[in-house]
Amino acid sequence: MNPHHHCPPGAARARAALAATLLAVAGSSQAATGRSSFGTYVNAGGLKQGGDYQSAASASYAPDANKSASAYGDSEGFNLHAYAWTSENPRLPAYCTVYTCTWQTFADVMVWDTITLMAPKDSAGDTLKFDFTIDGTKHRGKWAYGDGAYASASSYFGTDPGGWNQATTYSLGNGVTEVRGAITAPPGESFNVYLMGSLSVSARSGSIADYSHTMLFHLDLPEGWTYTSASGRFAPSPSPVPEPTSLALMLGGLAAVGWLKVRRDPRQSTW
Numbered sequence: 001m002n003p004h005h006h007c008p009p010g011a012a013r014a015r016a017a018l019a020a021t022l023l024a025v026a027g028s029s030q031a032a033t034g035r036s037s038f039g040t041y042v043n044a045g046g047l048k049q050g051g052d053y054q055s056a057a058s059a060s061y062a063p064d065a066n067k068s069a070s071a072y073g074d075s076e077g078f079n080l081h082a083y084a085w086t087s088e089n090p091r092l093p094a095y096c097t098v099y100t101c102t103w104q105t106f107a108d109v110m111v112w113d114t115i116t117l118m119a120p121k122d123s124a125g126d127t128l129k130f131d132f133t134i135d136g137t138k139h140r141g142k143w144a145y146g147d148g149a150y151a152s153a154s155s156y157f158g159t160d161p162g163g164w165n166q167a168t169t170y171s172l173g174n175g176v177t178e179v180r181g182a183i184t185a186p187p188g189e190s191f192n193v194y195l196m197g198s199l200s201v202s203a204r205s206g207s208i209a210d211y212s213h214t215m216l217f218h219l220d221l222p223e224g225w226t227y228t229s230a231s232g233r234f235a236p237s238p239s240p241v242p243e244p245t246s247l248a249l250m251l252g253g254l255a256a257v258g259w260l261k262v263r264r265d266p267r268q269s270t271w
Contacts, residue, residue: 012228016019025102027122035232038113055231066090067105067203075113075231078217082107084149088141088206098143104204112164112196113231117185120224125187128158129220131180132197134172135213141206148207152217154198163194168233172211195234 015140040050040057049056056074065087072081084107092101117128138149150170156163168179182194197217201209219236221227227234 002071010054016147020115030102036112038075039111040075041108041110042073042260043106044071044209045069045140050145050206052198061105062106062155064091064105066092068253069105069107071107071109071199073109073111074233075111075160075229076180076233076235076253077112078113078195078197078234078236080109080111080197080199081212082109082151082201082209082217084201084209086141086203086206086208088143089226090206098205101196102145102204104202106152106200108198108200110196112200113229113234115193115230115234116196116228117193118184118190118226118228119188121188122183123188123224125224126183126185126225128222131178132157132183132215133218134177134199134211134215135175136172136201136209136211137174138172138210139208141204141208141262144205148205149201149203149209151199151209151211153177153199154196157181157217158183158194159191159193161192164196167196167198175186217233 015180031032036052038055039052041053042049042057042058042059045061045063047059047061048057050073055076056072058069058070058072060068062068067086068082069085070081070083073079084105086103086105090098090103091101092098119126132155133155136151138147138151139147152169153172154167154169158166160166170179185191195217197215199211199215201211201214203209217236218238220238
């Protein structure tokens, strides 16, 4: 158990957790130098699994009733999950109290792959759209010093084999975070793109960082385009954008629900 004042500030801790993940992968695999074409790495509370040429990996860590962590990643749907939980009713040693000690854990997951995109013969500089979508929540525990729960993500999809070092890093809050982008393909040519995504979460003193809902990668290819992957398992879903007809039906349904709710209770003017 560590005294509260030994814990770094929230922003520094989040950056430190992500840096530790990148260094761990760089130390245990060749991915950081671009020599590993695909892999999956997870770390749940210090329990590490996966590495180079692993298309999926998972780890769970629950050493006692005070904390637990889990991490999972796979190349197939490019799914990443990370979860860190700490109890608000901890069982502490006799010399410790919730005001003088902390109980904490963390989870990291990283997936990378190399994708070969093959253009149809008549392509003319097509635009390939993609996005990373992360859904999760954080909850500050009642005994936590500072925020208590931290979550960050990093992602890259592009043509630079060293793009790992150009990844976009962002702090995560409650709800959905989405990062969109596009690549302009060379006319009529096949080419390689490099894909990487990571999640890093931590929690202490009753806090929870729940990003087990998943980080997903979506890829929209124009008609006629095909692909292969180094992992042999990469099969992401297209971006979940409603078609105009479906969107109109959905909005109509919501309007009907609102009308019924107001009609049911005439005293209510909004909902």
